[in-house]
Amino acid sequence: MAEPMKVTTQRYRLGYHLMTPGGWMNDPNGFSFFKGWYHIFYQFYPYKAEWGPMHWGHARSRDLIHWETLGVALAPDAEENGCFSGSAVVYDDKLWLVYTGHHTPNARDPEDFYQDQRVAWSEDGIHFTKYGANPVLTKPEDNTKHFRDPKVWQDGKDFYMVLGSQGLDHLGRALVYRSENLLSWQLATELSKAKSKETEGYMWECPDFFHLDGQDVLLMSPQGLDPDGDRFHNMNQTGYLMGHVNPETKHLERGEFVEIDHGHDFYATQTMMAPDGRRIMIAWMNAWDSPMYEVEDGWAGALTLPRELHVKNGRIYQQPIAEVCQLRENELLHGPLEAENEYALGRKAELQLTFERPAAGRLLLLTDGEKHLQLSLEPDTHRFVIDRNTEDGERAAKLLDSDELKLRIFLDKSSAEIFVNDGELTFTERIYWQGVVSVRVLTSAKNQAQAWNLEDEANTY
Known part of the structure; x- marks a missing residue:
């Protein structure tokens, strides 16, 4: 048997940020709360730092910040060549996983496949049993x-599942199924x-409806x-359609597709409703076309910080969940930063920086x-630009006009997550920092800053 x-x-x-103990990670799965624990699962190949027959990795947390990695929750069996993405729901005092079974009858041709939907359950949230009569759909x-990535929720006595799909017209679509x-x-x-x-798009992956x-x-x-202009420059995108479901047709009457994050390294979101009513989202902090320099070190992939979602000004805003403040250790900066001076942040830091108007042009450099x-911010177009x-x-993406510009930036050893104007825009980046990161303000506009060093080793394996 292969060694992990x-x-x-x-x-x-x-x-x-949550990572694997070794091996490959992609899509978050099964984001849920069960018996006092938050659970996150993820697409996982334990035996190489590359995509392979998909397992479900598993971690749990009391606070969504400090994660304990558990054993593999699902592994392919004789009937499956991979346990692809899915979700989790609590029912009958059990945690149920609903996932896509991926099947490749011809091992020589990975494009010769079919997909179906399967279930497994657990009474303790750790050990899972697959349903003996799988598939269920x-x-x-x-x-x-193409028929995958079920997201399941309960509404009254019924359960609903939204599935990523491709019709015979070769266009992406979202199908909704119902079950008792x-x-x-x-x-x-x-x-x-x-x-x-x-x-x-020709296929819609990882759908979520709420x-x-x-x-x-x-x-x-x-x-x-x-x-299209500043949009859609990654291999695959992540975003949303927003509107209202017609009560008669049951179709979503909606606007155009909107990217939810504008960085290089963000894909495959999943949300959950927390016990306190917050809608919380997490995503794969990578993209299929991004270089992953950690592969040569025996691991690949990570998940973003959890983010709370709200609708404002006709769009979705994202904010890091309040629990991230637990990560703060010593304060590094407090007050205005002088232009062209360098201020050391380290490799794990949170920076909050507010510019008064008319802040425009080149704003700051992290290096x-x-x-x-x-x-940078272009003064006439309100086009906010990041350049690594x-x-x-x-x-780049356009900001709404406002009286000030607020930035909240989370640095980690190989990443940066940037929240602009309370999450009106976000940019998620894997940046493989080589040493201590400093911040340099590049504009004379008045500013106020605060920064903290952040906790290391928030995860246990």
């Missing part, structure tokens, strides 16, 4: 082989479908979008002397 991959060096290991006749017991499912509606391959601040939101990751991340000194380093 072991990490060979700590140089890029993150201090407070197979693809409809008007569907291609998680084992027998009937199609309820085609919630929404892409208007065109170029603008909304009500938020008076709006119905379909959050998902479409494949196949063409670049370790080798890796650079510059933030890598190939294809620029990402």
